[in-house]
Amino acid sequence: MRIEEEESPVKRVERMISENPVxxxxxxxxxxxxxxxxxLASIGVHPMVIDISSTDDLLMFNSSPTVFIGGEFKGGIETIVSLHVGGRLIPMLRDAGALPISMPSFS
Structure with missing residues (x-):
């Protein structure tokens, strides 16, 4: 890849968000x-975690954590906890492909 064809920070972030369920x-x-x-780990989700302090070009995410599910911005911890308590997080994670459609039965 030539220097002028390098991926911009914004394009790289957009690509990472679109290529990963969480x-x-x-x-x-x-x-x-x-x-x-x-x-997320307790639910069985292993998100792509990006350290925003390691590179200046990712400091556009000035609040943390910032969570994307299925390519869409969902917010921070308050929103994710609210979705979980309301029973909407797991279906959202399944729809995004971060969890299997049906969970195994342990009975």
């Missing part, structure tokens, strides 16, 4: 970022 933009020392990753 993307979390996170800061390493952020407790809320840690909490959202634990919540």
């Amino acid at each position: 993307v979390v933009f996170s800061k390493p020392a952020c407790f809320m970022c840690f909490a959202i990753k634990i919540l």
Whole structure:
């Protein structure tokens, strides 16, 4: 790839969001970022986590965590927890392809 053809930071972020069912933009020392990753892991979701403090071109996400599901911006921890408590998060994650359509039965 030639220098003038390199992917811009905005295009790279758009590509990452479109190619992954769940993307979390996170800061390493952020407790809320840690909490959202634990919540998603407890459901069985392994999001693509992007450290926004490691590169200046990702600082456009000044609040963290910032969560995208199925290529769409969903918000931060308050929104994700609200979706989970309201029973809407798991269906949303299934629709995005982050969880299997049917969960195994353990009976």
